[in-house]
Amino acid sequence: MSSSHDTHAAHDAATSHGAHAEKKSMRLMLHVWRQRDPSAEGKFVTYKLDDVSPDMSFLEMLDVLNERLIAGGDEAIAFDHDCREGICGACSLTINGQPHGFESETTTCQIHMRRFEDGQTIYIEPFRANAFPVVKDLVVDRGAFDRIIAAGGFITARAGSAPDANALPVPQVAADAAMDAAACIGCGACVAACKNASAMLFVSAKVSHLALLPQGQAERNSRVLAMVEQMDKEGFGNCTNESECEAACPKGISVSNIARLNREYLRALASSD
Amino acid sequence: MSVTGLLLIGFLVVHLAGNLQLFSDDTGEHFNAYAEKLKSFGPLLYVAEFGLIALFVAHLALGLRVTFENRAARSQRYALDRDRGARSFASSTMVVTGVIVLVFVIVHLLDFRLREMAPDGLAAMVVRRLSEPAGALIYIVGVGALGIHLSHAFRSAMQTLGLNNTRYDVPIARAGKALAIVLGVGFAIFPLVYFSGAKGSTHSASVRAAEPGATEDVYFLGKGGASLRGFEFRGVGAIEPSHLDDVGDPRSIGREEQR
């Protein structure tokens, strides 16, 4: 973490006593985006929060803030979260200008406060992209991703009609590569981190996952065309190959998938069917 | 953008090769002959030039469209926006370097294409222009911006055309950088050589050079070339595009694919 701390509060004031004296509590200055609803004007509201335990996760720190807001009769800050173990993709937040914060391959829910400094100022904003409209405060609508999947991010396989799972061997290399791409949690950090708000990494991860498997071949062309068409409709930006998405991706999805997506797309355009 | 960009890179390679004719003799005759040769294509030259302009305009138009679409994709900006270190200086300044190159290209065309040919030939015009402080500066900035632009452009184009993958990514990225250096430095050498030569003992010669023949220009070309550390171009001989790989970076594997 480099230059984001602009205040260094005195450490001694926050020192706790007794058996756990090694765990100092922290004080934070939070600038949180508050927006009542999609049509309302949003603004930053500043909260000073003390008694933050370094063992808290980032979201637990927000829980504590929310509890205090509720106790004071104020409405809690809305933010998306669910599994809190880095797999559901619900949590978002742009922390000090970086989606999911500064730690690499880490979702917001897995960041712990010990990685911040006592007295630090933290800006918390929603993921910003026109295709992800703000619903309230820090909550955005990522339904565009669902619509892209609905457009083509699947293999058509009716329950009951599947052949034996071993009838079609999948080379281990292909299975591993498909799994690398399939690890995407659909959180939208790629869009949020991209200066163009492009969804190419998300789309490419799904296209790659299915294009790499023999099961995905039948719909290979129609899938990529339909998904890209839907992506364009949703108003995401274009990819300018800066790889910020890859760097921000909590699951380390590689931009080589984007090259594959482009390849698949050109291939599908060129094919006659 | 990737296709127009790569084609423009192709043009730049040929352009640089042509420019190197300037160094192939002491008189500038080779270069002038090369220019005459191009002229002799007559209408074909116009077709080629038109194609080139079309490419350039298309690249520009696509770039503008992408830029505007990308801006429109996030109308509410971040209050605090910090990248994750994946962006390079080049990738984050593509629009800026692109605009600089555009301005530069216009100046460049005004200098050498849209102006009446000097009686002492194109080579002399070039040397005169690049010997002026303002001229040298414009050309160094212009081709510098071009080099920066290219250092992101090549890999980006390969990515967009789907020609990249995990195995080739590093070689392609390196090839892109190498290409940018070869083209950027390659073009920059001309203003550097002429301008540094002009700064030498024969500054007045450059003024004189406006009237007499090209011979004297070539005289300080030789001196300038010799005065640049390690750059000895007089021995290179006639350079044709096919020899580019000798001059270029041998690591530029990707260029083969691009052709």
Added chain:
Amino acid sequence: MSTPTAVASSSKLDSKCPSGPLAERWQKHKFDLKLVNPANRRKFHVLVVGTGLAGASAASSLAELGYSVSAFCIQDSPRRAHSIAAQGGINAAKNCQNDGDSVHRLFYDTIKGGDFRARESNVHRLAEVSVNIIDQCVALGVPFAREYGGLLANRSFGGAQVSRTFYARGQTGQQLLLGAYSGLMRQVGEGKVNLYARHEMLDLVVIDGIARGIVCRNLITGEIKSYAGDAVLLCTGGYGNVFYLSTNAKACNVTAAWRAHKRGAVFANPCYTQIHPTCIPVSGSHQSKLTLMSESLRNDGRVWVPKVGDETRTPDQVPDEARDYYLERKYPSFGNLSPRDISSRAAKQVCDEGRGVGGSKMSVYLDFRDAIVRDGVDAIRARYGNLFQMYERITGEDPYRVPMRIYPAVHYTMGGVWVDYNLESTVPGLFVLGEANFSDHGANRLGASALMQGLADGYFVIPYTIASHLAGRKFGKVTAEHPEFRRVEQEVRERIERLRNAGGKRSPDSFHRELGLLMWDKCGMARNAGGLRQAIDCVRELREQYWQDVKIPGDAANLNNALEHAGRVADFFELAELMCMDALDRNESCGGHFREEFQTPDGEAKRDDANYCYAGAWEVDASSSSLAWKLLKEPLVFENVKLAERSYK
């Protein structure tokens, strides 16, 4: 409260299990079920609540069959359902490893693992269709681990003696859910499923004794709206969050199942909760959830606590003679790999003795010192590198140098809405699938079986059994304009207003924490009659207080997390009481239910098959003015297995 008597079946609980040879029952039943004419299917509207493995697979399969389907989820996308967090794998009796697995062996292991408290017919069907699940998932593009030759890989999981677990790295649940989700989204794209994300079912509408629809709150706009249909499927997961701290996702709740229960669906075996032994311990009062770590860590880690409670040395300074490797001591043959419930209880025991470690003294060491000395740090890093990294990220401690600290946490709930063999609850037309029902795991679930059950129910059971209702009963069409919908909507609104107008001082979360602590203490890993009675009183008292002292800022016509949470906590309060009652009724120890009064002399669970071989199903007593229940019993009949005692000595 019922006292143990010889088990008599309640007439209300007709399991509809087919008779005949076990292996032929499902085939026979499928043939006996009525069919819905393909042309008529689109006229039937099925409401599917929840989009996890069970919900997504059910909704997509039914839509494929031609039914008109609406799917509802509380998350912003169906892909975020908590099935996604399952790590280990999915069982299937495919016998790919040629190691003696079979449908019957999976059936037997599941019955035995469930401590003989599940229905034979259901479990056998589960084992049968497990084979098809893998085929279906592979066809959908689930990237299961493969051998070099491209065939499916397996691992042994959860102490099973055969390798029948299929897996996709440590993200099997994620990959299975994304597969089911993609199938669902395909149907959404084709217009065959209407998807309602960020919609919470707040009540069930029963008309003329048949489930006819649901009332939902749009979590974004706060709108209360009714959805009418011809069948309702609850696929809403388990209720582990009644303990506040669990490995469940924060949004997991019992509300949909509980509202259905209040409308007449009988709720079975609520006291069966599974505790997972290897979770990262609570770090402080701010703790919002618990994180599970793979049980595979126990292959190399040794579990210990100091012999004395007032040990002041740091763990590395404690010599072996001052350490108590209690699992190795008590269970020499299984040692550190003893089953989940046994390891969990043993950890609780040593902590209760005051020998726990860490700041709160509520954790035990899982020490890799000896493994590192034996195999080298690189070998350990290769095996567990990512887990160690996750641990360090969460705790700030380096497990290569300091022993890990672990503690058990609530992980899964075997109890749920009572369903018959058709997965239909006691309210006709209301089906319950996946973790939300009680049917297949008895008193304890085997590792890698939850994913199996969710997909079995959705892909291969409900598509057949739903016809028993749609084609088997006569009922007319109703719309959401029906007065009963209006009435229930009104009740839902009133309930929300009551919560909002309580005008108290405490957040829903603070009540939830208090309830969770109480439940963990009295109705957690070990229970006793005195504690349970006390807990029932406390829960009632706290619930009363809740409705007067809860505070919910913000309005109801907007996204309001506190309001959503408040409704769920209110239902947890009622469920908590029932869980304690059920635990109190069951005067035996079995699976995830351990009653301290009922243990063998060496501290093991002691079942009472003579008196408690039944599913305890609770019905809300409508005649009572306050909340009260009647216990109905479904006797469990074992014709194909011999009831045996689990022993891991």
